[in-house]
Amino acid sequence: MAHVSVKKYSQVRVSNIAEMTPYEQINLIFSNIIGRLAATKGFIERKEIEKKGENISACVLLFGALQDALNLEVEQDPSISNNLLALYDYCQRTLTKANLNNDVDAVLEVSNIVKEIKEGWDNIPVDQRVSAV
Secondary structure, eight states: OHHHHHHHHHHHHHHHHHHSOHHHHHHHHHHHHHHHHHHHHHHHHTTOHHHHHHHHHHHHHHHHHHHHHOOTTTOSSHHHHHHHHHHHHHHHHHHHHHHHHTOHHHHHHHHHHHHHHHHHHHTSOGGGSTTOO
């Protein structure tokens, strides 16, 4: 019975993501990274190495999705996209090192960076959110 419920939940999640605007999808990625990094901090502190590694790997992939979402060609001010591209790359490299060294401070650094970017993302006026991605 529980297995059927999980299948239904999975189907709902996929259809909801497909119905999201690009702005909402990016916002979801930011939230996912922030949540995973909070959990990763706990995994490091509790020495749950496998879970830590899985979460960091997922975050690295999510940063890749953010990089892929950047519009490096059509942007009116390409410096914004280029700066975000470099920042996402920095976060990926920092998380890779954090994974190798069980470094909570590096995880917190990346989390703070993402929170700051998300705050700016959340402040994009509603009428400009369609063209924000």
